[in-house]
Amino acid sequence: MGELREVAAPFVVPGPAGVSIRCGLEGLTGQDEEVLRTVGGLLGSLASRDLKARCAAGLDHDSDQWARRKRVVTGQSSSRWAGSITKATHDQWALARRGQLAHIQHLRTSIDMIAFRLSLPVGAKGSKGSPGGYRSRQEWFAKARRLHLLQDRLERERADREAGRVRVVRGGKKLLRHRHNLQAARLTGTRWRERWEAGRWFLQADGESGKRCGNETIRVTPDGEVSIKLPAPLAGLANAPHGRYVLACRTGFRHRGEQWADRISANGAVAYRIHYDVERDRWYLTASWQNPPVRTMPLEAPRSGGLIGVDTNADHLAAWRLDPHGNPVGEPRRFPYDLSGNAPHRDAQVRHALIRLLHWARRHHLAIAIEDLDFTAEKTREKHGRRKSFRKLISGLPVSTLRARLVAMAAELGIVIVAVDPAYTSKWGAQHWLRPLTSKNRATTRHDAASVAIGRRALGHRIRRRTAPPHTHQSDGCRHRTAQAGHGAQGREESRPRIPGPRTRSDGAECGAKAADQYAQHRSGHTAGHGFWQQDPLPLSLQER
Known part of the structure; x- marks a missing residue:
């Protein structure tokens, strides 16, 4: 690798x-x-x-x-x-x-x-x-x-x-x-x-x-x-x-x-x-x-209330709202546009998609996070060779037009735009967020997962949700942890501590043999001395319906 x-x-x-x-x-x-x-x-x-x-x-x-x-x-x-x-x-x-x-x-x-x-x-x-x-x-x-x-x-x-x-x-x-x-x-x-x-x-x-x-x-x-x-x-x-x-x-x-x-x-x-x-x-x-020069707003201001992560694609904008802790809230949104036809038609399509995105952001008083894309070195045919469809795809992305339009239109509505590095957002978003955000009532796409990754990077969080869970039956069984710890929570990237009690599932907590006499056993590092640790509840947007 x-x-x-x-x-x-x-x-x-x-x-x-x-x-x-x-x-x-x-x-x-x-x-x-x-x-x-x-x-x-x-x-x-x-x-x-x-x-x-x-x-x-x-x-x-x-x-x-x-x-x-x-x-x-x-x-x-x-x-x-x-x-x-x-x-x-x-x-x-x-x-x-x-x-x-x-x-x-x-x-x-x-x-x-x-x-x-x-x-x-x-x-x-x-x-x-x-x-x-x-x-x-x-x-x-x-x-x-x-x-x-x-x-x-x-x-x-x-x-x-x-x-x-x-x-x-x-x-x-x-x-x-x-x-x-x-x-x-x-x-x-x-x-x-x-x-x-x-x-x-x-x-x-x-x-x-x-x-x-x-x-x-x-x-x-x-x-x-x-x-x-x-x-x-x-x-x-x-x-x-x-x-x-x-x-x-x-x-x-x-x-x-x-x-x-x-x-x-x-x-x-x-x-x-x-x-x-x-x-x-x-x-x-x-x-x-x-315009007269204006002092740029500090990055902590748009982060305080969460923001909207936006993934730019050849035919639509995929957006998802995130809270300040990086958790997806509500349902993903999609703003399509058609880039076929002449230049005025394409420009009108981009403006129509952007104005709907900006109105949604203004209703919730949120900033918008978007990738700082630049395909200048990626459009060359020498790198992609015969992959004409892929070269056509990245050449068709309205990167410069969308960026200029978005900044100008957002300034009129008083909406802050946060630009992030586009490195690995699609790959890591699909790896860490595609499966947890997919349910029976919601079909999440890779673009939706990428919008979550973009928003988390703009908020200063890591793209990955948590570290890998313990082995089966040690803590969580076969389920992955889907709750996201807060940005300031201590040990949010560490392994989950063990809850006091028996090591088997046959007995309930504090019901096994000698359960009340743990301190009488001369064991090094026994778990009875640890405090009780409880994981944060699932956010409402991720609970199964």
Whole structure:
């Protein structure tokens, strides 16, 4: 058996760092749309040139070069638009660098796995911790060729990273590739061109604290009036003083509208982005702002009243409520979702499952414990080989989406999220809790048992229930102890003391021969001197019905 890895300590997940809300711009006139397209096209061309200059600078870029780039863009637009464009360029370049590093780490993992499997004999069986050798000489030869291919890619990526080269496509690399195969993408040339131009427009402005309504470039008043500060070359299109263009429509945010109204009333910084959805032929306005830093709650606070352990699966969330001592309370709950279909459908399914989970937690005033999952290194085909169904399963888990949604939605309801290490939760949960929690009236699954293990780890308890019981007829007979001792009970992991009385079942307690004269017998360590020990009663949730 391999050595178990160290399990990380649970921690309270901090709330989201920012807020983003969206609403539609309904009632735009033809002139409004034409102005938005013209402004977006001009600023988009400036953003493309600025990104090209930033990528050309590479690692030699400094604050002076940033200032020069901003002066160039300011001469063709305005200082505020130039600040938004250069900041967006910097963020995009930094994101490309992080993606480049993640790709290098993925290549290293794949190369190490292929090299390990090539070193094993053909047909060698693997274990649960590591895969075995390849099945045939043909597969071994194909993987040897792939190893050289990945090594070449790794060398190129390393050289690009050392030189500071990144590859960025404004508008999206996926859409760019669709241009070479329009039939497979089910697009026409005209339709593709509309998507490409709309994806490269730039209509976003950073917030400014202390300014009117939190933004001078794109301003939204409390009554819903939207106005845009036009760039200098397009000042002739203005229909309001000071080179501004006011849209004919009125807008409002239904979700978190009160928070937005309070923020702009206090002139807090709010960033806005206007974008066009080609599929729906609609314009949207997105508002975003940062949350003030909040001190993280200590872990003892959510543990005091128990919590809800949640196991994440490909098609549902398995949850079980636990008391402060780690005992399951009530019945397990399941919150299903369907991840088939398009992205909006999948996102709606995840949100629907999470809101039911959060409402259940709020009714009982409990925190939620969930695994800190990350399958970045587990999705590679080099580790799992031909197990396509398993690779598809772990790739289909909505890990990042669920984690981001859960943290944001829980923060709105005031529910604490505790993250735990996912190591061995499914295995140990099934080993220690699956059978005791199964009865004639309840069919417990491995996922339900895993949720109990996750909750116990978040509470600071061991996953296992108790140590193994004594042999038959010494104490408990053939039944396993199902009661869980409290967290502070002394000797909760020790063997159960023997109750005074006869050692056989033929006589009752204190009824055997010389039962009343135990102290007269000169025995070493006789049990008459021990105090009476009684096991805690079963919790109500585990009593047989």
